[in-house]
Amino acid sequence: MTGGNRGIGLAIARAFEAAGDKVAVTHRGSGAPEGLLGVHCDVTDTEQVSAAFDEAEAAHGRIEVLVANAGITDDGLLLRMDDDQFDGVVDANLAGSYRVAKRAASSMLRNRRGRMIFVSSVVGLSGGAGQANYAASKAGLVGFARSVARELGSRSITANVVAPGFVTTDMTEALSEQRKKEILDQVPLARFAEPDEVAGAVTWLASESAGYVTGAVIPVDGGVGMGH
Numbered sequence: 001m002t003g004g005n006r007g008i009g010l011a012i013a014r015a016f017e018a019a020g021d022k023v024a025v026t027h028r029g030s031g032a033p034e035g036l037l038g039v040h041c042d043v044t045d046t047e048q049v050s051a052a053f054d055e056a057e058a059a060h061g062r063i064e065v066l067v068a069n070a071g072i073t074d075d076g077l078l079l080r081m082d083d084d085q086f087d088g089v090v091d092a093n094l095a096g097s098y099r100v101a102k103r104a105a106s107s108m109l110r111n112r113r114g115r116m117i118f119v120s121s122v123v124g125l126s127g128g129a130g131q132a133n134y135a136a137s138k139a140g141l142v143g144f145a146r147s148v149a150r151e152l153g154s155r156s157i158t159a160n161v162v163a164p165g166f167v168t169t170d171m172t173e174a175l176s177e178q179r180k181k182e183i184l185d186q187v188p189l190a191r192f193a194e195p196d197e198v199a200g201a202v203t204w205l206a207s208e209s210a211g212y213v214t215g216a217v218i219p220v221d222g223g224v225g226m227g228h
Ligand code: NDP
Pocket: 002, 003, 004, 005, 006, 007, 008, 009, 026, 027, 028, 029, 030, 041, 042, 043, 044, 069, 070, 071, 072, 092, 096, 119, 120, 121, 122, 163, 164, 165, 166, 167, 168, 169, 170, 171, 172
């Protein structure tokens, strides 16, 4: 579970923990919340990813479920965006997911089963003004997950995407009240999501009941995308 020390990732980690699963969460120096195994890992660094998996697997056994949740925003309009701003977001959100999926796949192949769940965003499907870097990284996860689903499906490994809408976390706390109101006006359910509501979709995708679901994009967006 990447980025499991706070926000949506922590809610997902707690949901797995409550179901009796052994959970390891990554952090970048904050430590892990009480009761969870924390492994230090910046997903932009392949060596840190490898060391974090080694540590988590030494403690908990081979990974069965990967949740690639770590993500950042660094918004700006296209003409004002610089290369570092674009590359930084794609490196953390998309290439970071590639790095952890690749390492997880080697363990899952040995188990001949596994579940990979990638946390994308409604913005990856609809686009967002000022978020070309973020939207590209999140859209990329869909093609990535579907490719993994095709490559590894015959080994009983599934790869799916969850696409949340606006969720109340540190990431969205930074937005102005005006921007929050504009977003809320687009939500048929007329409220923002709580992190637990994203966790529900993720734990379902990891469960036995979702064994025949792969390559899917599950929106948890209050109806903003109406299934897209
Ligand atoms: P937060 O900003 O609250 O948390 C982000 C998490 O990602 C933190 O745990 C952070 O770790 C971790 N992280 C960021 N960069 C890295 C990195 N390079 N290596 C390892 N960990 C990293 O975000 P949310 O909980 O809101 O978002 C979680 C995911 O959900 C993200 O992928 C986001 O894009 C996505 N999402 C969020 C939505 C929302 O409305 N909040 C909507 C749609 C999607 P640290 O504490 O060390 O910074």
